[in-house]
Amino acid sequence: MENFIVSARKYRPESFDTVVAQSSITTTLKNAIKNNQLAHAYLFCGPRGVGKTTCARIFAKTINCSNLSDDIEACNECDSCKAFNTNRSFNIHELDAASNNSVEDIRQLIDQVRIPPQVGKYSVYIIDEVHMLSSQAFNAFLKTLEEPPKHAIFILATTEKHKIIPTILSRCQIFDFNRINISDIATHLEYVAKSEGAVADKEALNIIAQKADGAMRDALSIFDQIVSFSGKEISYQDVITNLNVLDYDYYFRMVDHFQKNEVPETLMIFDEILNHGFDGHHFINGLSNHLRNLMVCKDTATVKLLEVGGEIKERYKVQATSCENDFLLKALEISNECDMQYKPSQNRRLLVELALIRMAQLTLKKK
Ligand SMILES: [Zn+2]
Incomplete structure (x- = not known):
């Protein structure tokens, strides 16, 4: 049987x-390499799954490559690159501070830092989830960060920048990764x-991307999950069933009924x-x-805030033209109110039904 490698790794x-x-981050890093202006410490901040450790690894590989290309990419052929690509390079050290956060762990790392690399120019130390280090561990680390040996480069990564103490922040070059x-x-x-030789509906992939909430790693694991369920044909229906996502279609129909003041249909x-x-x-x-999506469609300046693609986007635009701004705003107020009252409510079904009835009557007075 063929070995299965998860897509996030593959x-x-x-x-x-x-x-x-x-x-913007990769360009800045490339320029730093090109101009020989490497810092000793970097702090990569940003949400999970957006490429912080991936960039750190690429950076480590690139600065150790003996045959850099003109556009500052690693050659993937020299001994150092080969070692990196097969995970056996001695120029990269990774510490997960989430599980190794004691002073002892940091001391071990500091001892290691003193030893210059046998091959390649730099030893790169990636400390992931660095905000998890205990304050004693932070303090023990500070001195090394202040006076690192020439060959050492630290890349600290964190999802929670606000937890990093100022003394560390001030010693690092900071990169903020986007969602x-x-x-x-x-x-x-x-x-x-x-x-992978799979055929996928555009809309299906869009739903996966939405569900991943800005994290590529999550998107790829959801993708794997769907493939294992539905094989090489990935349809919109399969994806929404699998991810327990409500079909867009319900909402489009709902709003059509609101516009026509058809209360019973909305309840059904x-x-x-x-x-x-x-x-x-x-x-x-x-x-x-x-409703929010319809509202952003009303103005060409905000239409790019609509985070859906393809056919659904067109459908939003069409429905938006049939809705008055006033209706959308009031309907949003009602659904927002319902959202806030939902948890404490004793009769949640009725609460939603009342909201639907009110929304279906919003355009009544005008007729
Ligand atoms: Zn190379």
Whole structure:
């Protein structure tokens, strides 16, 4: 049987140029290498799964490559690159501070730092989740960070920048990684699907990207999960069933009924949604999001805030033109109110139903 490698690992970028959606960071790092202006300590901040450790590894490989290309990418052929690509390089050391956060762990690391590398120019120390270090460990580390040996470069990574003490911050060059937007994730998933010989609906990939909430790693593991469920054909229906996502279609129909003041129909759709096992709160949140999407479609300046693609985007634009601003704003207020009252409410179903009735009557007076 063929060995299964998870996509997040199989498609981990190996060069600066293949890192998704962090081009300002990769460009700055490349320039630093090109101009020989390497800092001794970097702090990579940002949400999980956006490429912090991936960039750190690429950086470590690139600065040790003996045959850099003109556009500052590692050659992948020299001894150092080969060692990096097969995970046996001695120039890179990774410490996960989430599980190794004691003074003893840091002391071991500090002892290691003194030893110059046998091959290559630099020893790179990646400390992941650095905010998890105990304060004593931080203090023990500070001196090394202040006066590091020439060959040592530290890359500290964290999801929680605000927990890093100022004395550390002031000694690092700081890079803020972006949350990856939905269309960038979807485009990358498309590439992965193609490479895997899978056929995927654009909309299906969009849903996966949305569910991943800005993290590529999560998107790729959801992708694997879907592939193991539905094989090489990934349809929108499979994805929404698998991820327990409510079909967009319900919301579009709901808003159409609101516009026509068709109260009974809205209640019947809500009943259908509950019968499918969806939670009322989940629905009302989705409805708020749908109304919000319609609202951003009303203005060309905000339409790019619509984080859906392809056909659904067109559908949003069409429905938005049929809605008055005033209606959207009031409907949003009602669904937002319902969202806030949901948890403490004793009769949640009625609460949602009342909200739907009110929304379906918003355009009444005008007629
Ligand atoms: Zn190389």
